[in-house]
Amino acid sequence: MCGIAGFVDAHARDIALAVLVRMGDAMAYRGPDDSGVFVDPKSGLGLVHRRLAIVDLTSAGHQPMHSAMDRYVIVFNGEIYNHDALRAELDRAGLAPEWRGHSDTETLLRGFEVWGVEATLKRTVGMFAFALYEKETRRLILARDRMGEKPLYYGLSHGAFLFGSELKALRAHPRFEAAINRDALAGLLRRQYIDGPATIYEGIKKLEPGCILTLDVTTKTIQTTSYWSLGRAAEDGLNERFSGEDHDAIKAFEGLLTDAIGLQMMADVPVGAFLSGGIDSSLIVALMQRQSSRPVNSFTIGFEDDAFNEAHYARAVAKHLGTDHTEHYVTAREALDVIPTLPQLYDEPLADVSQIPTYLVSRLARRAVTVSLSGDAGDELFGGYTTYAHAARMMGLHAQIPDFLRPSIAGGLNKMSVLAGALGRSDFARKFGMSAHVLGAQTVSDVGHRLTDHWIGEAVPVIGITPLSFRPDLFSDLSMSALERMMVRDMATYLPDDILQKVDRAAMAVSLETRVPLLDHRIVEFALTLPMALRRREGTGKWIMRQLLDRYVPRSLVERPKKGFGVPLAAWLRGPLREWASDLLSPSALKRDGFFDHHAIARALDEHLSGRRDRHNDLWSVLVAQQWLNATRTTPIQGAP
Secondary structure (H helix, E strand, O other): OEEEEEEEOHHHOOOHHHHHHHHHHOOHHHOEOEEEEEEEOOOOEEEEEEEOOOOOOOHHHOOOEEOOOOOEEEEEEEEEOOHHHHHHHHHHOOOOOOOOOOOHHHHHHHHHHHHOHHHHHHHOOEEEEEEEEEOOOOEEEEEEOOOOOOOOEEEEEOOEEEEEOOHHHHHOOOOOOOOEOHHHHHHHHHHOOOOOOOOOEOOEEEOOOOEEEEEEOOOOOEEEEEOOOHHHHHHHHHHOOOOOOHHHHHHHHHHHHHHHHHHHOOOOOOEEEEOOOOHHHHHHHHHHHHHOOOOOEEEEEEEOOOOOOOHHHHHHHHHHHOOEEEEEEEOHHHHHHHHHHHHHHOOOOOOOOOHHHHHHHHHHHHOOOOEEEOOOOHHHHHOOOHHHHHHHHHHHHHHHOOOOOHHHHHHHHHHHHHHHHHOOOHHHHHHHHHHHHHHOOOOHHHHHHHOOOOOOOOOOOEOOOOOOOOOOOOOOOOOOOHHHHHHHHHHHOHHHHHHHHHHHHHHHOOOOEEEOHHHOHHHHHHHHHOOHHHHOEOOEOOHHHHHHHOOOOOHHHHOOOOOOOOOOHHHHHHOOOHHHHHHHOOHHHHHHHOOEOHHHHHHHHHHHHHOOOOOHHHHHHHHHHHHHHHHHHHOOOOOOO
16 A cells, blocks of 8 residues: 655656655655656656555565566556465476565566566456556556456646645646536535545546556557446446345355455555454454465544444454454544644545544554454445445335325425424434435436435535536446346446545555455456346345354344444534634625525524534534635645644
């Protein structure tokens, strides 16, 4: 796990080294153990690497790394979990040179020389983002892992091609100057994250998961191809549906997950795991402990507010499994102290409030380990979100109501929402408002989109935007149910652009590598073959995960309503954060940059503070954006808290 960055800029030849150092220093926390640069003066190309040493801690793992035949030079972020198997394959074929060390980066480089870039990537099991320079042809190749675990940004600014693991690195280049993307701001308010490939800056993009971008440094032409796509995997899953019995599916899943976890436990530094006590993390830790000769290091945080606290559940699971468990009860003050650091943690606005506890549990884990496994992605792969159960009900209701009746029903629900708010019943106001919003959908597929929207029933309060339409159905050509399509869409959007970005930034801010066994692409592809009954059964998600976990942990320890991983933000905005929020959302503050409609936001703030409606999610996205805009305007965003 590291940080990478670089540029192609014919005007930067005389200052290339200084610029590269500055770009690397902007994200030094991603790689505190080592750094290095490479410059090709003829092409104006520069590469910088910040290293967090995980595999091969010696100088043989130093980057930028040159291939054995000196054809390539690479800066690499991530892990190739099956690199030992790839080495063995090269050795058996007599295609490997005398190895200089045992890093996965060296293995990858040799694979590129022997098999080519795309063929090598198709052989890999891992998470990664890298920049590879082919010296003779002067081609720069950027690539990202299949599911988007590792970030990679790129774009042109004043004639310079820039790229990096974080936007901070691009901002550190003297030719970076990009306008704020107002449509991205609108998407942030509607969805609480910015959909890729867009970013907060005009002209700067996220390289999409599973893609390879090739820049011809001489002609400046760019070509993008995909070596793996979720859409193709979903189509293959439909064509090759799992047809065995329940026990066959559970056995196959156990084998795949056990292998994935075994590969991801390999490191030359201490490894642990996040443990919330829920289905996903408990299953990961159980299979880790099964393969470990000593107690696994597990970590959880707790809160004094019972509505958000799951630490006692995690403690019970840890005791049953025999892990070396560490827990920390976070005070409200500790959590609140994270909020001012968010612009440094997230170099483009992200309004998922679980970013706060994610940072705190990462900080706790880093005191003992350098790598932590997590249970992320179980909900998307196996239908665990309560939203999916709600979606199934609302999709059925939507389909039963004739088209001509839906507008009048939605209008009636809107009136009930207003009345409930006036009576101080914010819970009913939100339910009626959301029901009206969902029933206003034109198609069943739109129901899934609308269930996760914010600022419902009103325009997104961003000035000067393109009218915000609902997202297109990315997988409309696949013959699957609307609910399954919603799950696949979440894997393609919400997972990389919210969940994985949140975890990457929170963990890397404290120099912690996180690994996600459920995103081993073999498990993703397997999940996509499963009929819905093996993922959701009798209204309950993650059926196959629950059946497997039953073999290791008593169901009584993990079976409970899902709480999520959050903080009492609604109460905080009416209490300790009230003055901070009111200052950021004051008419004068909002008018200064001219991004937000201060009238609409004032109404929302008043509704929330008065208790008429719970608007904390709507307001949080604006607060995060405002805080971020203030930080970028006053000082460059560099470094981590």
